[in-house]
Amino acid sequence: MIEFGVIGVLVLILVFVMTRNQSTQSELKQTKLAHKTLQSQNKYSLGILMTMSSVLQNSFQIKLSALKSHGLVSHQDYDMANFVLENFQFVIVQCCQHNETVEVGIRKALKGQSFTIEEVSQFIARQPSEVRIPWCKNTVEGFVAACRNLVADKGKSAPKPAESSDPAEENNS
Secondary structure, eight states: OHHHHHHHHHHHHHHHHHHHHHHHHHHHHHHHHHHHHHHHHHHHHHHHHHHHHHHHHHHHHHHHHHHHHTTOSOHHHHHHHHHHHHTHHHHHHHHHHSOOOHHHHHHHHHTTSSOOHHHHHHHHHTSOHHHHHHHHTOSHHHHHHHHHHHTSOHHHHSOOOOOOSOHHHHHHO
């Protein structure tokens, strides 16, 4: 009698283990499917990010070249700004794919270059607050905003002196 009881308990344990194993395998399949789906979405998102950052980089470089051709950017500032914009996509990918900060991305881009991080910092320090403040955030959003403001039309951003609406009033004074 005790033997039947022991055999019955062992059978119940075996059924429990097999049922638990089946549910664990089912959860594993669901997890693998979810991982595969997320990996596919991440690949697609990275592709879009690369495309958009490439388009932005080209746009910013065109604007910078136009500013230089109009004499609105000095040669030294042009070289530094061009370096930053040439590495725009690289820095964005470093930040988004490798979870780096903008500073680390710039440092990686500086490897093998004639510029140093101190020169980049000094260049940014000479820029208007519309460039410095977003840059100091050290995030992708700040980097994009800083680059956009770096190539903003300098003629439009310069404040114009207040002018009188009627030149005859100035002569009467």
